[in-house]
Amino acid sequence: MPSTLLELCEFREEIRKSRFITLAGPITSAADAAAFIERHSDPGATHNCWAWKIAGQYRSNDDGEPGGTAGRPILAAIEAQDCDQVVVLVIRWYGGIQLGTGGLARAYGGGANKCLQQAGKRLLVQRDDYTCSCTFAELALVKLRLAEAEGLVLAEQFTANGVDLQIAVGADHVALLRQQLADLSRGRIRLQAQ
Structure with a gap:
């Protein structure tokens, strides 16, 4: 049964000198997701990649990373954790070492997975x-x-x-x-x- 988050959750890690901060939170509409992304994005960061899911609606954005290496892995993490009514934002500061497309997908998807795993959740009742x-x-x-x-x-x-x-x-x-x-x-x- 799908679940949503109780509150904002954060996960930080450094991968080959690039810093990643993953933020996840509960939402009830696309407008909530847009407001969350705008409020928590860092204009000084290299990339602000995100994904959100509400029932059958979902969106993701690579924010300049190679296509399919950020937004889709974040969305896949949301689905793998059986979450709904959730937005995940991963902020990256480039550290000077290329991660490659596989490394980027693992970094973004892995950060989203770890953040959602440690988050407090509640079941969504139909x-x-x-x-x-x-x-x-x-x-x-x-x-x-x-x-x-x-x-x-x-x-x-x-x-x-x-x-x-x-x-x-x-x-x-x-x-x-x-x-x-x-x-x-x-x-x-x-x-x-x-």
Whole structure:
């Protein structure tokens, strides 16, 4: 099951006099990735190479290194670690010794791998969207049952009769939550898939 990072992670190493700093962090959108790369890139460095992945979307950049020697190995490291919603930036200061294309790929991919291996991670739970309605008095208990099912409240709208909720719940928790909400309300609260 894919996981994302809990927070920013950093890994540093020197390979044949070239300095590499690898930074990895959690993201939720392409805009987050662009902001991370802009915020952490060093304009004084020789190269700022990066890759990010969010579900089926991904991008990578070699930033002047020979094609396929930086961005792709970084992306391969993200996929090898089964990470998602992650951006990795590898900053390189050239040390005067050529690494060759194989050496570059190993340096960029290896740094990304080591950084992601030591990073704190959390599993990404796949959730489906549902709606339900409850009374004001039931709202606290509905939210408690939802939290126990590792669900999320996406939106709530207060009406004259109670509260309309839009929620997200993992598939393995739906049946139990559906039963708990029915028991709580004598069958009145029903989860409806969106």
